[in-house]
């Protein structure tokens with residue numbers, strides 16, 4: 001593999017010259033720190049990167065290896081767990097089938113490394129010395145990511161480059177071990193603890209960079225040769241994601257003290273409406289659940305086969321959305337700032353937790369803003385109808401419909417079942433809890449949940465306990481939904 005030295009030539013190699021930039025994550029936060037320097041070449045749709053990582057052993061015991069998720073490998077030819085299901089293939093692969101992947105060429109500071117797991121999804125790094133629980137190690141990774149032409153979270157989309165999950169991501173810890181998750185075309189298979197990120201991205205100079213936190217153009221030792229470099233410091237986030245490309249325009253507003261941005265391709269004829277939705281929903285959720293902790297919020301319209309996708313301080317929404325779909329999608333993705341970005345959960349095994357809450361939050365927002373055309377009751381009724389239709393079809397086809405809500409993403413038969421359980425049944429569950437507890441206690445429990453688990457990963461039990469504390473016995477109602485015993 002190509003190995004890159006510092007400052008040998010302008011352009012692609014200049015990505016490591018970041019002298020003079022204010023480093024972030026050095027304030028003794030106690031969080032892991034990832035310093036990523038990456039350059040994107042449009043000619044071959046490839047990102048060349050170096051990542052220095054200061055990682056604490058998150059396991060409850062000593063270890064001589066660390067494990068990382070390699071999400072880009074889900075996009076490679078022959079992946080066992082494809083990133084999109086058959087029904088979304090046409091919308092995703094707009095130019096016919098296209099493939100990507102990640103090639104890790106070096107891990108310095110380690111004894112050795114290997115790529116394996118069930119679907120080439122895991123990078124195992126063998127350490128030089130055993131690391132005690134809580135002890136840190138410094139590693140330096142070099143890798144290249146080839147992007148597929150795909151309207152997805154990672155890929156060259158029809159509007160711009162969507163860049164997420166592009167670096168080795170430390171595996172989450174489950175039952176005292178590193179959890180090795182495969183990709184799933186259902187839901188979001190990503191679980192990660194918050195960390196600090198110091199990212200320098202070198203892009204073609206004609207590109208606009210869209211990021212969750214503010215990006216600054218690198219002026220000192222700036223690269224030349226038709227490229228520009230940007231520096232972004234994101235502290236206390238679960239991941240970093242970007243969108244970049246040509247032709248993006250931007251409008252800006254505020255929600256309270258917070259700046260809100262909306263980036264869009266020129267084809268969007270009503271950017272003011274989406275910006276207003278983003279600002280109003282951000283302010284509404286802040287008032288309802290607790291103030292968000294990020295310095296700003298950005299929504300970007302890009303090529304994306306599904307409605308939208310959430311990242312810390314950033315939401316992608318699909319350029320294919322119909323006008324009437326926008327309010328629910330923007331509100332849903334913005335709600336994920338609370339239920340995913342700030343309060344993390346196990347999205348792999350307990351998808352209802354953040355999806356159900358995002359649906360519920362969106363319904364509360366749209367009810368408070370009737371001009372967008374949906375009431376809370378309309379939305380719950382629509383989910384009830386959709387869920388009952390799913391139940392009836394699955395009961396007939398499979399003799400019995402599996403309605404349990406805690407199961408891995410790979411245990412869903414497809415998009416339809418996943419949507420019906422995580423979104424529809426998730427919303428119905430929270431609606432029933434709200435009905436039994438009453439509005440005041442219900443919102444009180446959600447505020448407790450936000451306050452207690454902001455910056456952490458909450459288990460399903462942690463969530464239920466917040467409601468149980470406000471309303472004794474409510475855990476039985478949760479259990480009847482989660483275990484698939486209740487009749488809807």
Ligand SMILES: [Zn+2]
Pocket residue numbers: 332336354355358
């Ligand atoms: Zn969602």
